[in-house]
Amino acid sequence: MKKLYLVGLAAALAFSVDSPARADGDQFIPILSYRTGPYAPNGIPYANGFVDYLELVNRRDGGVNGIKLAFEECETGYATDRGVECYERLKGKGPTGASFFNPLSTGITFALTEKAPADKIPLITFGYGRSESRDGSVFRWSFPLLGTYWTAADVIVQYIASQVGGVEALRGKKIVHLYLDSPYGKEPLPVLEAKAAKYGFSLTPMPVTAPGLEQKSQWLQIRQSKPDFVILWGYGVMDPTAMQEAAAVNFPRDRIIGNWWAGAEPDVAPAGEQGIGYKAVMLQHGAGRGKVHADVEKYVVTAGVSRSKPEEIGQVLYNRGLLNAMLGVEAIRTAQAKFGKRPLTGEEVRWGIENLKLDESRIAALGIEGMIRPFQISCADHQGAGLSRVQQWDGKTWKVVSDWIQADESLLAPMVKAAAQKYGADKSIPAFDCTKAQ
Amino acid sequence: MIYSDEGQLKTTYAADMVIFPLAQDRTLFAILMLLAFVGIPALALAGIPPFHADYIFKAILTPFLILSLAALGLNILVGYCGQISLGAGAFMAVGAYAAFNFASRIPELPVLIAILLGGGVAAAVGVCFGVPSLRIKGLYLAVATLAAQFFFDWLFLRVRWFTQDSPSGSVSAPKLNVFGWHADSAVERYLLVLSIIVVLAALAKNLVRSDIGRQWMAVRDMDLAAEIIGIRPVRAKLTAFAVSSFIIGVAGALWAFVNLGSWEPSTFSIDRSLQILFMVIVGGLGSILGCFLGAAFVLLLPIMLDIVPGALGMPLSTDTVSNMTMFLFGALIVFFLVVEPHGLARLWVILKEKLKIWPFPY
Known part of the structure; x- marks a missing residue:
């Protein structure tokens, strides 16, 4: 029985003491990360990049305009229910509550999209999440910054068209969409x-059951139907497995195009030689180091607070985590210009994200030249940019092999509008008039 | 002395048949109910930590209650009727998706009715998947129910009618309105879930004490003997499947509607089934109280272990804590199963027996 009392005592202790945020500071930034579980190889560099940048802002600049950043990680294991628990745990931390959340999983994003508006905390989904959430008149609190899956899909098809000799040549081509069977895919x-x-190619969707280790039957089908291209929408262990299976059926790797979550080092490195030639679109940035990395x-x-391995700094997912943190910090900076140099609430930071603007000179000052293009977020457009490039794996590094490709807004914009309006109608959310946005 | 039944004489059959024969149990239960329905919301209103924040309601109490309900449903099947099932997650999914379809296709329907209808559909499906139990037993039945798990995973992923053509396959729950009352705040949602659970738990408790409950237990203990004394195994087994699936289905609908708000089929994967089975085993097979103890152990202990190092000011990284939690949790399960294989509910019974003769044990 003593054990039970001890457990009870521990419980009382755990729930009565609010655990302090890790660093001293005032502006609280929650970090939902996954350093364990099936997707840990992808989650670790992302989390490291994110944390390193926040540490950098605190150590180099003394915070944002003197306001220190406090942050705390919470392990989601990529599971929706744990993500929701983390959200509830962290949303009220710090003197003004959470600045913004990065759900970092499509499932958690969907769940938090329902919860965040009630708590007045913005969601930054950097290159993932609901594609229609870029319509800020309906999704006031969601910001799929710099790219959604619809953008990625559009760019991939455009790139394939450029490979076969124009969109007219797409007619009659066979494309397989090989995807992780989840909202993400x-x-x-x-x-x-x-x-x-629109272009008259045949599309064959082929779902792969999570986590994606079993793809034999799909690749057998691919061998039989001989498609011209395979679009790979996998994550984690599914991607190197796809490389190996492609090699086994002798499908050329340079005709597999991944999305930007299937285009990082952990997606190809485990496949070794078999991954050479594989291509993937980029969420603007790729691998590589800039001035900001030297500062890190x-x-x-050198201060010994980074958990990153030396070779990890500058990898694709590390950079993405770093940029994600940077965009959040810049949003806080933007909001401070309006609301004053003090810790801000989630509602104030939301304004900052919606009015976020990075021009050439700011990008250079941040030390990320060449990683992202200038962009501006607005009420009507929570995405800010629909640009992407294509990179190719040469066995050691990712090399950029295409010019910038702009997503086809004439196709995407009406689809986003329709989907957002349907969501707004289902949830009876009155559409916000963006002309009145301050 | 504390739990002594001395002087508590029963003079009527009704008095002999009450749920809690001991006056002490009745008082304890009344205090517990008072605390759950009045005390905790009052603490929240008064703003006394930790009840001042949403966290305790949204991330602790509500999920705990809902998973307790799911464990209760599974316990009826596994603990009372002896039919091993690995399909709890599937029946939760059926309840959730059925409730979602009722609520969104018939918007006039109050959400509470949709949730109960979701449970009804789960019950019907449960009976279908219970039919094999008439011929196969034990581990073989477990495999058959596992088939239900994979079948429904597949069905809700692939058949777009169930998700109403949602492009991503993820669906979101409608607003919770119960006959005009909007359960929006964390405390209101907690009270809604609590009310449903108290009603269903009372129902379950009375069922297992009734004629049908005794039939279930007879079938569990020895199905051949039960048949010989005149119990129809068809009826006993299928009613157990129906009642169990109904409760699990309601729990699934609540999990989707109240706890998550938006979900995808992987929410109700095989991991969920195993989690609920663990709750039943750790809590105690064939005990209503055990369901709640098991759910608390399986759901809350990892969260607590996760929070404790931070609360004590130990700067451990999240992955270390996460791995340590898994390790400790596994060790504790083994410890409890070695020390008390009949589950946490049995510990409570032992405690009561000790308290009965305390402080003069003989």
Whole structure:
């Protein structure tokens, strides 16, 4: 019985003491990460990049305009229910509550999209989440910054068209969409279907059951039907497995195009030689180091507070985590210009994200030249940019092999509008008039 | 002395048949109910930590209650009727998706009715998947129910009618309105879930004490003997499947509607089935109280273990804590199963027996 009392005592202790945020500071930033579980190889560099940048801002600049950043990680294991628990745990931390959340999983994003508006906390989904949430008149609190899956799908088809000799040449071509059977993998389907109908290529969706280790039957089908291209929408262990299976049926790797979550080092490195030639679109940035990485080395790594492995700094997912943190910090900076140099509430930070603007000079000052293009967020457009490039794996590094490709807004914009309006009608959310946005 | 039944004489049959024969149990239960329905919401209103924040309601109490209900449903099947099932997650999914379809296709329907109808559909499906139990037993039945798990995973992923052509396959629940009352705040949602659970738990408790409950237990203990004394195994087994699936289905609908708000089929994967089975085993097979103890153990202990190092000011990284939690949790399960294989509910019974003769044990 003593054990039970001890457990009870521990429970009382755990629930009565609010655990302090990790660093001293005032502006609280929650971090939902997954350093364990099936997707840990992808989650670790992302979390490290995110944390390193926040540490950098605190150590190099003394915070944002003197307001220190406090942050705390919470392990989601990529599971929706744990993500929701983390959200509830962290949303009220710090003097003004959470600044913004990065759900970092499509499932958690969907769940938090329902909860965040009630708590007045913005969601930044950097290159993932609901594609229609870029319509800020309905999704006031969601910001799929710099790219959604619909954008990625559109760019992939455009790139394939450029490879076969123009959109006219797409007619009659066979494309397979090989995807992880989850909201993440299904999200691009409406755009791919619309594109197939528009350009007259045949699209075969092929779901792979999570986590994606079993793909034999799908690749057998691919060998039989001999498609011209395979679009790979996998995550984690599914991607290197796809490389190996492709090699086994002798499908050329350079005709497999992944999305930007299937285009990082952990997606190809485990496949070794078999991954060479594989291509993937980029969420603007790729691998590589800039001035900001030198600062991370100087202020964070040498101080011994970084958990990143030396080779990890500058990898695709590390950079994405870093940029994600940077965009959030810049949003806080933007909001401070309006609301004053003090810790801000989620509602104030939301204004900051919606009015976020990075021009050439700011991008250079941040030390991320060449990683992202100038962009501006607005009430009507919570995405800010629909640009992407294509990179190719050469066995050691990712090399950029295409020019910038702009997503086809004439196709996407009406689809986003329709989907957002349907969501607004289902949830009886009155559409916000963006002309009145301050 | 504390739990002594001395002087508590029963003079009527009704008095002999009450749920809690001991006056002490009745008082304890009344205090517990008072605390759950009045005390905790009052603490929240008064703003006394930890009840001042949404966290305790949204992330602790509500999920705990809902998973307790699911464990209760499974316990009826596994603990009372002896039919091993690995399909709890599937029946939760059926309840959730059925409730979702009722609520969104018939918008006039109050959500509470939709949730109960979801349970009804789960019951019907449960009976279908219970039919094999008439011929196969034990581990073989477990495999058959596992088939239900994979079948419904597949069905809700692939058949778009169930998700109403949602492009991503993820669906979101309608607003919770119960006969005009909007359960929006964390405390209101907690009270809604609590009320449903108290009603269903009372129902379950009375069922297992009734004629049908005794039939279930007879079938569990020895189905051949039960048949010989005149119990129809068809009726006993299928009613157990129906009642169990109904409760699990309601729990699934609540999990989707109240706890998550938006979900995808992987929410109700095989992991969920196993989690609920663990709750039943750790809590105690064939005990209503055990369902709640088991759910608390399986759901809350990992969260607590996760929070404790931070609360004590130990700067451990999240992955270390997460791995340590898994390790400790596994060790504790083994510990409890070695020390008390009949589950946490049995510990409570032992405690009561000790308290009965305390402080003069003989």
